[in-house]
Amino acid sequence: MSKSDIHKKITIAFLLYLLVFNISYSQTDRLDRSFENINYYNLLFYNEICQNYPQGKIKLPGIYPLPNYDLKTNLLSFQTEFTLKYPNAKTQIIFESGFSDQGMILVNDQFIDQNIIKGNEGYSHTIPNDVLKEGANKITLLIIFHSPIWNFEGDIYIENGLEKIYLNGLWDHTIHKNLENNFQRKPTQGLDLLSFIDVDLSRYTLNQYVDIDWSKTDLPISIESLYDDKYLNGLFCFRKTIPLDSIPEEGFVLSIGNGIDDYDRFYVNGFLIGSTDCFSCKRNYRIPKEFLRKENTFTFFVVDKDGPGGILSPILLKSNNNSTDISDQWSYRKLLELQMLVTLKNNIDNKSFFTKSDFKFYDLVGNELSFKSLLVKDDKSNAIIILVLIVILLFIIVLFLFYRFNKKNQLPIKETIIEESIPKFIFIRADRANHKILIDDILSVEGKKDYVKLQLDSKSYLVRKNLKTFLMDLPSSKFARISKSVAVNLEKISKIEKNIVYLNSEDYHLISKNYVNDINDLLI
Structure with missing residues (x-):
């Protein structure tokens, strides 16, 4: 050799x-994926057919090998209390190194994040103020393990700028049975394809x-x-x-x-x-x-x-x-x-995988594949299809440039008209009462089937209207859609990184591909 x-x-x-x-798909067909996560964890951990087996106390953080590990799913929960003096301050929970394998967090029996936490890369999240209370608060971790080790590394703590509360120590530990076969x-x-495709x-x-x-x-x-x-x-x-x-x-x-x-x-x-x-x-x-x-x-x-x-x-x-x-x-x-390939690269010089070098492609059986054949079939009909697509694309580009040119020319007139008639507040019906909401206090509006979630700095409301109807009550010069289900207050945007909008509250939302250009035009 x-x-x-x-x-x-x-x-x-x-x-x-x-x-x-x-x-x-249409907006009315869509279910809220975040609610799906909460519903699923409620099923696995809190359904009446779930059997709970308290295991006493366990020290967190810590690393605990599973006895007789055989790749079975384990449903575990950990619970402790912390005392808070300032529940109205902006309070975060922080896991410095995260935990394995995935889970969700509840404070005082309410989910604080509708997303599932995955991996050991660390985690931080702002706890909604309406969940917290002065004095004793309960925190619960619902964890799904399918690794040979229960892994909690790094400090666990609560902080809000006025106090920092470490949660390291003994937690109550419970094993949940009967529904572990529903997640394997x-x-x-x-490769979990459905976890990263945007469909x-x-x-x-x-x-x-x-x-x-x-x-x-x-x-x-x-x-x-x-x-x-x-x-x-x-x-x-x-x-x-x-x-x-x-x-x-x-x-x-x-x-x-x-x-x-x-x-x-x-x-x-x-x-x-x-x-x-x-x-x-x-x-x-x-x-x-x-x-x-x-x-x-x-x-x-x-x-x-x-x-x-x-x-x-x-x-x-x-x-x-x-x-x-x-x-x-x-x-x-x-x-x-879907086509899955194995890519082999001669990386003698220890350079990045993506630097210029020779590549070979194989299917998972071991057959070598031509890179060109992966991209385009050797079929004469492709030339016609590509030509038609190019013509359509050029037509769309011309229409877009024409629309953008007209939009820029008309912008000063629109702004003058809008500024003269912008309302300062709206009334909404929520929680069996009418509420006066200042326009400037609204961070975002999120469509949830027949409701919208109105997010303010300190709290949120669920209003029985669809997103399209609700946005008609708001000034179009201040609010813009960033996806089919979310609109944000332009004045509350703190920064945009790639396709993520960050608001002053440190909340963030993804910008759908169809709305990227519109958002960029508004912020120019």
Whole structure:
């Protein structure tokens, strides 16, 4: 072996090529993803079928190996109290090094962050003032572990500029049983596709979604046979209406003996019930009775990452007394196509992976692939398609430039008219009362189906209006949409980094691609 071979470094990376189909949707079809997280954690930890086993005290931070570790999911909660003198101050909770594997936080039995905390990179979040109280406060960590070690590293503390309270020490520790099979992680490639793609899947889970034009199939079935393509991988949706004789008095277990290859999420009537990343694991998803109706919509999102994939055995719906086969006539649709590659680079000079060098591409079976063939098929029809797309793109660019030119010329007139008639306040109906809200106090407005969340500096209100109607009551010169579901007060923006808007309150929101240019134009 030559010296250069000895120093050769092989770098492996996953490259995704995603072709998105049928992902346009209306705002009324969309569910709030953040509420989905809270609902899911409530199911796993607080449902009445969940059995709790107190384990006494445990010291945090700390590192604790799991005995007899076999990749099973563990649902754990940790709880302690802290005393606060200044609950009205801006108060943050901080984990200097985070914890494994993922979790959510409650203060005084209320979730303080609607996002799931993942990984060990550290965490900080502002606790809403209406959650805190003077004196004793309770904090609860709901943790999902599927690693060989319970890992809490670094200090845990509360601070608000007036006081700093360390939470290091003994916490009450509880193990939660009965629903751990509703969340399993034994991944083959370690890739949770649905965790990082920007596709809203919630509309497919709703009872009112119309899938009459979808194809139908009986199960079990492989993805490759559905589309007659042995190389096909991607994201697929399966839906079925499940009628019951009456509203059930007990829950069910949905069972798939041979599992799903590779990864799935399972929804009942729009609610996330289970998620498994394991091509060889049985699916035994418990469905509590409160999620069921007389007529139910069951939805699976199936991700086939590589090789053969699909639903591998009949689907059974089990109760204490009987078992029903519900495998026939599921509607299905392809939502994304996915190709996973292994990239090898000769990195003799210890330079970055992304510096100029020779690359080779392989599929996961080991077949070498041409980089050009990954980007464009060798098909003459592509030239025509590309030419049409270029013409359309040029036409759009001309229209955009024309619109922007006119908009800039008319801007002084619009500003003069608007400034003369800007209201200073509005009245809203919330919490069974009418509230006078100063326009300048509003940070953001977030659409949540039939409601909007009105966020102020110190508190928030839920108002029964859709976002479009509510924004008609606000001055358009001060508020601008940054996505289909969020509008912000332009005067409250502190900075913009890439596609993230930060407000003076340190809250932040993502700017959707369709709104980036509009926001930039307003801030020029």
